Amino acid sequence: MSRIECERCGGRLRLSIPDAAYVCVRDPSNHFWPRGEAEQRWIAMWRGRAEADPSDVEAALGLASVHGTIGSMSLAAGEAERALALFKDELAILEALHKAHGGDGRVQEALLESLGVQAEIAEQSGQWSTCLTVLEQMLPLAQALHDARPRDDERARALSSCLNGIGRMHRQAGDLGNAAAYFARDLELISSLCARHSDDAELATELAIAHFNGYLVSREAKDELEHLQAAERILDELAGNGTLAERGADVRDRVKAVLGVMPAVAARSPEPQRAAHASVEQADSEQGRRAWLIGRVEKELQRRRA
Numbered sequence: 001m002s003r004i005e006c007e008r009c010g011g012r013l014r015l016s017i018p019d020a021a022y023v024c025v026r027d028p029s030n031h032f033w034p035r036g037e038a039e040q041r042w043i044a045m046w047r048g049r050a051e052a053d054p055s056d057v058e059a060a061l062g063l064a065s066v067h068g069t070i071g072s073m074s075l076a077a078g079e080a081e082r083a084l085a086l087f088k089d090e091l092a093i094l095e096a097l098h099k100a101h102g103g104d105g106r107v108q109e110a111l112l113e114s115l116g117v118q119a120e121i122a123e124q125s126g127q128w129s130t131c132l133t134v135l136e137q138m139l140p141l142a143q144a145l146h147d148a149r150p151r152d153d154e155r156a157r158a159l160s161s162c163l164n165g166i167g168r169m170h171r172q173a174g175d176l177g178n179a180a181a182y183f184a185r186d187l188e189l190i191s192s193l194c195a196r197h198s199d200d201a202e203l204a205t206e207l208a209i210a211h212f213n214g215y216l217v218s219r220e221a222k223d224e225l226e227h228l229q230a231a232e233r234i235l236d237e238l239a240g241n242g243t244l245a246e247r248g249a250d251v252r253d254r255v256k257a258v259l260g261v262m263p264a265v266a267a268r269s270p271e272p273q274r275a276a277h278a279s280v281e282q283a284d285s286e287q288g289r290r291a292w293l294i295g296r297v298e299k300e301l302q303r304r305r306a
């Protein structure tokens with residue numbers, strides 16, 4: 001894609017914020033350009049190419065990409081508003097391109113990535129419903145890309161993060177049924193990724209987290225227990241062979257804490273399990289039960305850390 005590179009030697013450029021200039025990593029003292037002029041020139045150059053031949057997909061992708069790249073630079077320079085405007089421009093170019101070349105994998109990938117930026121911005125600023133809308137736009141793209149090349153790990157991960165995101169947004173909105181459906185699809189996808197890369201500790205951690213998510217939205221005590229035990233098994237194994245990273249360790253603490261406060265009988269036979277489940281539920285709704293359990297977990301964690 002249109003990496004921004006040194007106009008003299010093709011070297012990589014970095015943005016020097018204090019100098020407001022782009023500096024070539026190969027020859028920083030001779031190859032540098034004032035930032036504003038350079039950015040305008042790059043955009044104008046790609047726009048010229050794209051407009052010269054509207055059927056040139058590469059040129060249109062380059063024009064979109066240069067907006068995205070300068071947007072990222074602006075974000076790094078602390079100019080959030082300018083960055084957001086550039087990301088929006090990038091998206092608009094890609095959406096128009098997708099209308100004309102919807103079947104082109106390069107266009108689908110670029111559009112998916114650009115929408116991903118929008119979803120992340122919405123999630124980070126707490127705009128849940130916007131985030132959900134964007135993720136739902138992403139899903140058919142991510143699914144089509146995955147279906148076209150099911151063994152492409154990067155595409156599988158993109159689909160996974162989309163399914164997971166939609167699940168999170170539904171959970172955020174209190175729609176546990178929908179959340180469970182998306183988390184289950186994500187779990188299945190990560191399981192198949194893990195099966196192909198059985199020694200990848202990071203993927204195994206993702207699988208454990210997918211199980212923990214499954215637990216969070218389960219309606220039946222039996223399902224909760226199965227998810228927690230699956231997560232525990234995976235994380236214990238990672239801990240056993242010394243590949244448990246910090247994120248996994250945190251989830252493992254949580255899993256063990258929840259298992260520790262779950263009614264002991266729940267783990268044993270189906271008969272008392274129903275009773276235990278009912279006794280937890282009796283006072284309250286699903287949400288209340290969840291709050292009760294999370295409260296217990298937090299207390300347990302505080303106790304262990306104290």
Ligand SMILES: [Zn+2]
Nearest residue numbers: 006009024031
């Ligand atoms: Zn250079």
